Amino acid sequence: MFRFHAFSTSSLHGFCPRSARTGRWGRNALWFTCLLTISFLITGCEGIQSALNPAGRDAALIAQLYWWMVGGAVIIWLIVVGLAVYALQINATEHDYNVTRFWVIGGGAVAPTIILTVLLVYGLSMMPTLLEPAPEGSQTITVIGKQWWWKVRYHLPEGQAVELANEIRLPVDEPVQFYLESADVIHSFWIPSLGGKVDMLPGRQTRLTLHPQRTGIYRGVCAEYCGGSHAKMSFEVVVMERDAFDTWLEQQQAPAKSASNELAERGESVFLAHGCGACHTIRGTKANGKIAPDLTHYGSRLRLAASALPQTRDALKEWIAHPKQTKPGVHMPSFALLSEDDLTALAAYLEGLQ
Amino acid sequence: MKLPPHEQTQSLWILVASPTIWAVHFLACYTTAAVWCAKMAETGGDLGAARWAIGVYTAAALIGIAIVGWRGFVRQSFEQVPPPFDADTIEDRVRFLEYAALLLSILSAIATIFVALAAVFIGTCD
Ligand SMILES: [Cu+2]
Numbered sequence A: 001m002f003r004f005h006a007f008s009t010s011s012l013h014g015f016c017p018r019s020a021r022t023g024r025w026g027r028n029a030l031w032f033t034c035l036l037t038i039s040f041l042i043t044g045c046e047g048i049q050s051a052l053n054p055a056g057r058d059a060a061l062i063a064q065l066y067w068w069m070v071g072g073a074v075i076i077w078l079i080v081v082g083l084a085v086y087a088l089q090i091n092a093t094e095h096d097y098n099v100t101r102f103w104v105i106g107g108g109a110v111a112p113t114i115i116l117t118v119l120l121v122y123g124l125s126m127m128p129t130l131l132e133p134a135p136e137g138s139q140t141i142t143v144i145g146k147q148w149w150w151k152v153r154y155h156l157p158e159g160q161a162v163e164l165a166n167e168i169r170l171p172v173d174e175p176v177q178f179y180l181e182s183a184d185v186i187h188s189f190w191i192p193s194l195g196g197k198v199d200m201l202p203g204r205q206t207r208l209t210l211h212p213q214r215t216g217i218y219r220g221v222c223a224e225y226c227g228g229s230h231a232k233m234s235f236e237v238v239v240m241e242r243d244a245f246d247t248w249l250e251q252q253q254a255p256a257k258s259a260s261n262e263l264a265e266r267g268e269s270v271f272l273a274h275g276c277g278a279c280h281t282i283r284g285t286k287a288n289g290k291i292a293p294d295l296t297h298y299g300s301r302l303r304l305a306a307s308a309l310p311q312t313r314d315a316l317k318e319w320i321a322h323p324k325q326t327k328p329g330v331h332m333p334s335f336a337l338l339s340e341d342d343l344t345a346l347a348a349y350l351e352g353l354q
Numbered sequence B: 001m002k003l004p005p006h007e008q009t010q011s012l013w014i015l016v017a018s019p020t021i022w023a024v025h026f027l028a029c030y031t032t033a034a035v036w037c038a039k040m041a042e043t044g045g046d047l048g049a050a051r052w053a054i055g056v057y058t059a060a061a062l063i064g065i066a067i068v069g070w071r072g073f074v075r076q077s078f079e080q081v082p083p084p085f086d087a088d089t090i091e092d093r094v095r096f097l098e099y100a101a102l103l104l105s106i107l108s109a110i111a112t113i114f115v116a117l118a119a120v121f122i123g124t125c126d
Helices: A004-013 A022-047 A055-089 A097-131 A241-254 A263-275 A315-323 A340-351 B013-040 B050-075 B090-121
Strands: A139-146 A149-155 A162-163 A169-170 A176-182 A187-190 A197-200 A206-211 A218-224 A233-238
Touching: A055 A097, A055 A139, A097 A149, A097 A340, A097 B090, A139 A187, A139 B090, A162 A241, A169 A241, A176 A187, A197 A206, A197 A218, A233 A241, A263 A340, A315 A340, B013 B050, B050 B090
Parallel strands: A139 A176, A169 A233
Antiparallel strands: A139 A149, A149 A162, A176 A206, A187 A197, A187 A218, A218 A233
16 A cells, blocks of 8 residues: 555656646646545545554554654755756766765765664664563453454453454553464564554464554554455454443353344354354354354454455345455355345344344 | 785685675574574563674674775775776786775675664564
């Protein structure tokens, strides 16, 4: 996302000046492109997935480093281009040997060395803070990356754990300790608004500490190419007040509510009859599969299929019938053979699992 | 110092000496930290002894680079001829090589220090 933005910024320089000699239409098109680019830039800064709109301590530190680098780069660019314009346009004669020498050695070797040293020391001195583990007693969460979804395990104070999927909720103003693992290939866990990214490596456990500071909904992504549907492997992050978080976690620990109406009851039997339970768990029912997202409280999630689809009945029916349409290569079979009524019943049942 | 007009003084090896020390230093730091963290410490464990080892490697590397750099400095200033060293003579070839070796030594020293700085600031395996 940001690479794209960086690219658009540089293309701005080429596009926006009065280079339109192609008449009114061409000029309008150029202005339109400029406006579009600028609006992309602005929305990019404010989005739920922006590292430049920090909502946590660690993201704020990283954003600060970024702005120092942008500021520094702008100054250096101005000096370099200024000197080039001076030497080629304003004073295009032979220049004094010693002055030239000063600029070549000073600007070419000494200044970069000093600037790089300062940047390196500044960046490295941030690391101990970013790497510091959360204090004993903080909320601990294990997240396991799988092609192409997230298994989320909340550790409870009494030593048990509750297994959820594809959504992470956090209490505001508290450090949270993440343990990161992978079940297949290398993934990378990144919530740009809250902090830096950390790889998930098969056979190893990595760690990440985050300090959310603002309530709201953000988005986390997989930041390491992990196969065909890598780009569809995201998750919603909800930062909540402590009370609301406790209520939510309490509710997530409970087994699934039994179906509340006839349609949902039918959905439950379709679910069990078609073998969904071989892969998915719904606690409190016979479904206890371990290789797919836990669906016990599926209905409480904000989005569907690791954030690839909105949480609507149509999207859910579409997903069950043709999951590969949304996520190429997905490890869930298509259930296109189910009748429209069965699909509706299934969707009604799953939505009701609040 | 008189330069012996001999094939060996024109050897290119002196050019790559300092960058090689830098590369070996980097590799040594990297493998030491990796082996230490994988075999001796747990996740989030202390870098401890690996940091000391990196300190020793760095001192050794800087001494090696300094020797190469000093040799370069002395030889390039042979008879105090100012650059450019581009005449087709043994003397100028040697001056050129040693001058380049000196500059590369400065670069390698800075790079080696940059590598070591990571171990100064980061004390854990995370
Ligand atoms: Cu991925």
